Amino acid sequence: MTRLYLRIYLTVVISLLVYAAAFAWIWHTKGGPYEAAMHSQAQVLLNALPPAQAPATEQQQTLDKLAQGLPVRLALLDGSRRVIAESGATPGINESHAASAALWMLHLPDGRWLQASVPRGETQPLHVLLLLLLALAFIIGVLALPVVRRITGRLERLQQAVDSLGAGDLHARVAVEGRDEVARLALSFNQAADRIDALVGHQKTLLANASHELRTPLTRIRLALELIGPSVDASRRDGLQQDIGELDALIDEILLASRLEALPHLEVSEPVDLLALAAEECARHEGVDLEGRPATVKGDPRLLLRLLRNLLDNANRHGLPPVQVRLQVIEGRAELVVRDHGPGLRNDECQRVFEPFYRASAARDRAGTGLGLALARQIARHHGGELGCRYEPDGAFAFVVSIPVVT
Structure with missing residues (x-):
């Protein structure tokens, strides 16, 4: 499950990246003040430079004048990117620009190129700019994360309080932080x-x-x-x-x-031998067969005895003999099965039968309070277990209680 604070945080970061990409694309395709300035500079430089047909010596002298006081070296290239002149270089030697790293290139209206470069090994402003941008992105990410986390942390605490209230803790409250x-x-x-x-x-x-x-x-x-x-x-x-x-x-x-x-928790919680408890309750009913192996659970023996009594009373009242009780341990849980050979319940009644005062269609004309099974499920859930019903492989209808055993 995606955490909310990660979604908000990623939304902020991705929005910044999309904005930067869109800005760069528009700038590249549509131009802007920078591009207009570069075109103006290109025209100004073209006016200051001698024509392309001028001798190399004249172009070299002009380029040296333009480069005076600049921290970069200038090189004048022809349309094929071959060096015509380079500031600080001897005329006729055109390999010195290879030892420099290009900083920017300006396309002149007559087809020539003006290149600015810094000697290899010196700091390049473009790299510094990229590092600054990366550092800025890192700082934004670091500062945005705690802010977003604080907002979503309050929502998580509110969600926990809602869960507690839904689980029956009517005293669950959440701290009111801020004014938003x-x-x-x-x-x-x-x-x-x-x-x-x-x-x-x-x-x-x-x-x-x-x-x-x-x-x-x-x-x-x-x-x-x-x-x-x-x-x-x-x-x-x-x-x-x-x-x-x-x-x-x-x-x-x-x-x-x-x-x-x-009661959010049981008032009494002690080890209970579920097989002995079932034997005690089965002895109160005639014609009930009990089989199984010992299983110790933790809980209130009086409530567990009430659970068994309600299930056996329900089987005797609405089912048909023989009534059988089977206790076994499956994957760390005690499974108590109370089965009879009555008509059972329809599929759509298997959950509704645990609702208070609900009477199944086959039992509406029989005695009973309508609370026995609802109370039995309530007791099972207070012990960390569950109560359900099913049809056994031989066709007998059964109520099944599953409760964790004591390890």
Whole structure:
């Protein structure tokens, strides 16, 4: 993934290079003040120089006068770039320019060339200019990097705070630095996080209070049923008792789910023998077969026991016997499989079945709170694991819990 600060930094550098290249191309093709000045200089020099047909001695003398006081050597060349005269040279000896490095050449209107050069070994202004340009580009790059990095660093910290808030840490905030758009974005995020925190806290308080208040009338109803005893039809009393039990279980699961949402981490984390825990829970249900090998995970044994209980209750309520529990260790993770031979779920229901209060099409006319599987997945994720469902190779439908083992 390309980092934002690198993209901004490269954009700045590439923009400078493109601008320099475009400027040089326009200058080369369209000309400019420099080119106009060079044309004027060429005409002035042509007026000062003797004609091309003049004797070499005359051209040599004129070139020596033009070169007086200049830090460079001048050479006059014909159209074929052969030396006609060179400042400081003896007439008739035309090899001295070979020992010099050309600095610039000016094309005269009559076809001749005027060349300026410096003796080999001396500093060449063109090379110095190139070094200066490279040094300038390096300085710009060095100065631009921390500025760009500071801007994107604040965005990265904001992104981390957003991730923390999305993961359930409602206390995640980000420092407000500066007064620019990024600072205003950080301020808006903090304000939104405060509102979300307050809203969620209010809802949890309301839910907990409502659940607590519901227990009181349920207790009174249960007590009243016990007191009136034989005066109520047995089947109706049993139905009322079942309804009260379901409401009580629903309140219990709502409170537990609310408490887990409020906890970013487990309150209790200790080594747990998952096979022993499964054996303890399977003993409470009739006709459940358990097989597997010991696997130790780290977590809250009460919550893990609740996870197993919800899965077994779901299999007994909505599936068909035999119910089987298999525990194995695969690639450092304990895989607990609870399978039955019921009709299972459609493919489009395999994820929705873990939503709170969602009832599968085959279970809508059966008892249940609609929170058991949602709570089981919540417990699995609090232990660093996951809960899903699948069809086994033999056609049995299974819920699969995967939790990291203790190494």
